[in-house]
Amino acid sequence: MESFITPTRWNLNNLLQCDSDLEKFKNYISCIKANLLEIEECEKLNPLNESGLNAISQIIKQLESAESFYYCLTTEDVEPSLLTSLYTNISMLKSQARFIVSNFQERIGNMSEKQFSVWSNSINQKVFIEELLMDTQRTSKEEKIISNFARETLGNLEEIYVQARNNLKVKGNIDKDVKEISFAEASSLALSHPEQTNRRFAFRELNQTLKTQAEVFASVYNSMVGLRLKENMVKNTDYLDDSLRLNGISKRALHTMWDTVDTNIHSLSRYLKIKAGEVGKERISWHELMTSSQEVSNEITYSQASKGIIDSLVDIDTNMSEFVKGAIAKGWVDSEQRKTKPPGGFCAPFIPEGESRISLNYDNSIDSARRLAHELGHAWHFKQMKNVPSLFFSDDTFEMTMAETSSIFFETAYIDYVIQNTDDTSLKKAILGAKIERSLNYLMSIRGAFLFEDKFYGNRKKGPLDANQVEELSLQCQEKAYGYSLSEYEPFVWIKYVQFYQANIPFYNYPYSFGFLLSIGLLNLAKRDKQFDQKFQWFLSETGLMPLEQLIHKHFNIEISKPDFWQQSIQSVVEDIEEYNKTL
Structure with missing residues (x-):
């Protein structure tokens, strides 16, 4: 792949006239x-x-x-x-x-x-x-005062979680030298270290550290959910109502999506059995599933990933492709690895300025390249949004379901491009496997998180749960979401994922699954609709102007409260699993 010169540090100097000062x-x-x-x-x-x-x-x-x-x-x-x-x-x-x-x-x-x-x-x-x-x-005025108080308190609790997590010290095996490392470093080593023994060591030590501090995090999470439930009681609303309103979809649409996933759980979990068979086991663990792709060396430099993302979008919309090229060249992306960065990445919008800034720890892996595409999808979305006068914060109007659609659209387009342009059979199989595992993350791991939150809110009405009860609930929900197909599940996921503690976003989880399935459906539509590029831009530009469910029908004539659309999208994942099985 032809090299593409790119800066690896973002430029904050021209934002808010602060010059990073x-x-x-x-x-x-x-x-x-x-x-x-x-x-x-x-x-x-x-x-x-x-x-x-x-x-x-x-x-x-x-x-x-x-x-x-x-x-x-x-x-x-x-x-x-x-x-x-x-x-x-x-x-x-x-x-x-x-x-x-x-x-x-x-x-x-x-x-x-x-x-x-x-x-x-x-x-x-x-x-x-x-x-x-x-x-x-x-x-009433009293309800608004309570809501403002709740938002401020939830924000403070989120900050307590972040500080508590950042202060954690975990034993890490770095270059055969065992020393204390941060939560972010341990999380990265546990999932992406090239050596299996080091991954297992980091995973075990991270979980052991989290176990010693679990009551602290359980207290914070209990407080956040308890506060939301009290606010629901004052407003006489259900704990899912605010989330559904913020995401612009109906309860019927949400349950239709999850019911369709559940209907296909046998076909989806077939991949887990295939992976277990590859290593001579009846079942594999969550950690083995999440790290199996590390066994195949597939280095993608930041420049190569940038060019690949640009090329993957040309046939869909040249405006997307040119946007990505400009965003990277102008220093919107900070890909440098630093200990101060959290796991994963984020895209921070500056809508009045017409720009965004993206942060991620780029490590030359296919997963980092995927994350880069994902965050650039967010930036493209923010670029389409009009800077119109409003008396509302975007927290109140920006639907996560919509946000995750554009980002996952970009990353799926990129991964498909990489698979199609890879000649090495074993490498193509590995990347296809990584794509399927990402798909199952949205349909199984995220579903487990939704089931956990749903049950936690129900149980929290009776009183706080201690750390052991929270952990047991989390594991039970993971078992169901993965179709009881794994030997072990992810410990302390309710501490590891910052999204559970976001002040402004109750039920962070299902919008990812929603956006994933919607993006697959829209990518399939892009292949047969010559006006898709314009429709997609109009669709994104009207974010928050009407509920997402109505926007989808307006621009694409899709009914998301019926199972047909969801089934078509899930079928694409099933077909990937069948294709992977043929390569064995």
Whole structure:
């Protein structure tokens, strides 16, 4: 593959006029705080007007960019106490902005019909009126105060989890030298070290360390779920209602998807039996499944991965391909390996600036290349989103189901391209196996996480669960999700995955499975619809403007509350398993 010259460190200097300078960033946040106070004072003394609405809308955009900048700083060498302070300040300012908007809504609710008519005619930006009218009748001021308090408290609990996890020290075998390493390093070694004995050592030591601290994490998770359940009780809602609303889908659509996966569990778990047979076992463990691809050497440099992603998108949409080329060349991606980086990767959006920043520990593996494609898919999505005035944070409107569709679309297109352009039979088989294992991760591992959260919320209503009870519940749900086909499952997954502790996203899990199956269906559609590129861009650009279930029907005429679409997507995974079996 032809080399593609790329920078490996991102450029933060042109964002928010902070030049990576912490003092400038703190001043940036201080200015937002001062502007919020000014709006608050003006709001008390003056009639509600469009100028005030525009001002708070602009501050909301600035706070979102500040939060993205903060996440970028978490991967740099910054004092943890300073990061905590920055996060706390941003979280408090977001709560303050929400409270101001809540006061605006209250003022609208207190207007007479005639007053509202005169006022609404004076507002040119009609989206402000629509947003202020949302929930004004069914949500009381007390409920809004409770919601703001819950968000702020959940944010603080998330930060406690992050700090507790980052402070963990695990025994690691690095170059035959046993020493203490971080949680992130141990997680990486346990799954991606080229030597099996070192992977097993890191996996065992990581789990042993987590076991000693499990009660701390159980306490944090119990507190987060307990707080959400109390908020549900005040609002008289079900614990899945907020998640479904935030993801723009119906309960029927969600259950139809999972029921279709369950219907196909025998066909999907066939791959697990094939893998066990390859090593002369009746069953393999979760760890063996997740690390089997490490036995095949397949080095893909960052430059090669970048070019491969660019080439994989040319036939689908040349605009996508050119976007990726520009994003990498402009220094949007930080691929450098650093101890300060968390496992996996992330894409931080700066929508008003029209840019994103991507972080990942690139290690020349096919999995790193896949992650790069995934995060670039997020960046493409953010680029399509219009920077329109709004009184809502994207936390309140940005559907994870939609977010994971674009990212998984990109990574699937890339993996298919690699398989099609690999001549070495054994290497092609290994990459196909890795693709299937990734598919099963979305359909089995993620399903196990959903089953765990669903049951945990139900059990938590009766009272807190201790660490042993949480772990047992997690293992039971994994067994069901994997069709009882593995010999051992993943210990302490409920501690390892930061997504369980995200303050703004209850039930993080099913959107990944949803996005995966939707992206497969859309990729299949792209092969036969000549207007797909335009439809997909329009689809992404309307994020948050209407529920995702309606958007899918509007742009692609797909009914996701019926099993047909889900079955077609799952069938693609089954066909991959059949193809893999033919190579034995």
